[in-house]
Amino acid sequence: MKFVNQLTNALEMKVIIDRNGKEYIADLMDPIDISIPLRSGELNVNAWYCPPVKIEPVIMDGWIGDVSQGGLVNFRNVLLNPHGNGTHTECVGHISKEQFTLNNCLKRFNFLSKVISITPQAIGDDLVITKDLIANSLTEKIEALIIRTNPNPNEKINKHYSNTNPPYIDSDAMRFIVSMGVNHLLIDLPSVDKEKDDGKLAAHHIFWNYPEDIRKDCTISELIYVPDAIDDGLYLLNLQITSLENDASPSKPVLYTLKNQ
Numbered sequence: 262m263k264f265v266n267q268l269t270n271a272l273e274m275k276v277i278i279d280r281n282g283k284e285y286i287a288d289l290m291d292p293i294d295i296s297i298p299l300r301s302g303e304l305n306v307n308a309w310y311c312p313p314v315k316i317e318p319v320i321m322d323g324w325i326g327d328v329s330q331g332g333l334v335n336f337r338n339v340l341l342n343p344h345g346n347g348t349h350t351e352c353v354g355h356i357s358k359e360q361f362t363l364n365n366c367l368k369r370f371n372f373l374s375k376v377i378s379i380t381p382q383a384i385g386d387d388l389v390i391t392k393d394l395i396a397n398s399l400t401e402k403i404e405a406l407i408i409r410t411n412p413n414p415n416e417k418i419n420k421h422y423s424n425t426n427p428p429y430i431d432s433d434a435m436r437f438i439v440s441m442g443v444n445h446l447l448i449d450l451p452s453v454d455k456e457k458d459d460g461k462l463a464a465h466h467i468f469w470n471y472p473e474d475i476r477k478d479c480t481i482s483e484l485i486y487v488p489d490a491i492d493d494g495l496y497l498l499n500l501q502i503t504s505l506e507n508d509a510s511p512s513k514p515v516l517y518t519l520k521n522q
Contacts, residue, residue: 277522278497280373284522287497293516295407295447295485296348297418299341306484308422308451311345343509345451350482350500353469354508356462362506366477372445374405374498374516376487381410381428387455388428392437398493402442405498407516409487410449417486422451429455435464439476445500447482447514482512495519 274289297306301316318327319336326336343349354361377398381388390408399406410428430438430453438446446453446468453464469476482500497517502510 276497276517278373278519285495285519286522287517287519289517291517292499293491293496293518294513295487295491295516296513297484297486299347299511304419306347306418306420306422307345308484309342309345310423311342312340314346315340341511343507343511344483346511348482348484348486348512348514349509350480350502350512350514351509352480353471353475353477355481356465356469356471357475361477361508363480363502363508363510364504364506367480367500367502368478370500372405372498372500373403374407374445374447374496375399375403376407376409376491376493376496376516378409378411378413378493387426390428390430390434392431392433395434395437399438399441403495404442405445405447405500406438406441406443407485407487407496407498407514408446408448409491409493413449413487413489415488417449422456424456426456427451429453430464432463432467435467439468439470444476444479445482445498446480447485447498449485449487451484453481453483482514485514491516 276287276289278285278287299305299314301314303313305314307313316337316339318325319338325332326334328335350363352361352363352366379390379394381390382394427450454462468481469479496519499515501513501515
């Protein structure tokens with residue numbers, strides 16, 4: 262990737278991406294945030310029976326960390342579960358006996374990505390993302406894949422998924438995703454696996470090839486939201502995380518539209 266800075270009436274920051282001899286340009290001043298904000302209380306996306314996010318002022322010895330309540334500064338504690346309380350990115354440490362952390366596994370943050378839209382297939386009582394559905398939309402190798410599932414209402418940003426049997430990715434589809442070079446998978450569901458699968462977590466294991474030849478530098482991001490206004494196609498992805506030594510972290514995936522150079 263080449264960075265091009267231009268000073269006109271306003272600062273312009275653009276990056277040129279060369280893909281197989283074809284150049285695209287991304288405007289870094291025009292980001293598209295596909296994360297769901299973390300908010301205190303019930304009006305927040307939630308999964309895995311987690312309690313809601315709590316953002317509360319510190320109170321001690323008559324002192325309160327809330328300016329609106331007479332404090333000198335806002336000074337708040339935040340209580341959340343990365344897996345169940347919003348957009349998050351996880352590494353193989355999510356399923357491993359070894360203590361892998363996302364902060365140590367993810368060392369690059371910018372990737373050529375593709376957004377695809379999938380309508381999961383009804384199979385029995387389940388809605389499933391099958392290999393055929395993925396193969397119809399993913400026809401070339403890509404480093405990061407972003408899956409938007411249909412239907413795609415705005416209510417996804419505060420949906421409570423626990424005990425709803427959300428759609429999931431089946432094993433053959435995940436094998437195909439890995440075969441297409443995908444190292445970073447992003448999806449608008451609470452998991453790539455079925456909610457109740459007797460602890461198999463088959464898609465997670467396939468994606469990270471655990472425990473055989475572990476793909477330590479690969480990540481899964483869940484509970485994103487890709488509005489309908491965002492077209493399917495190629496984007497530059499910037500995957501932002503906190504420097505937290507844990508298997509998962511709240512994250513902020515940001516897209517940049519790619520235009521032909």
